[in-house]
Amino acid sequence: SFNSDFSNSSLIVAFEDLIDGDFDYNDLIVGISDVQAVPEPGTLALFGLGLVGLGMTRRRKSA
Structure with missing residues (x-):
């Protein structure tokens, strides 16, 4: 059964x-467990490092 x-x-x-x-929404059902929040400062730091890396590679190609 669905609940168990x-x-x-x-x-x-x-x-x-x-x-x-038919709007029964039982064609594909995915259950996700062990969801954990990602700390926002860590996410922003990784995003910033990625942008810096992209900027450095672009700078090397244009020089």
């Missing part, structure tokens, strides 16, 4: 396979 299969899931995502389908 996804009882330990933190997030349940379900999809309908047809645009004008």
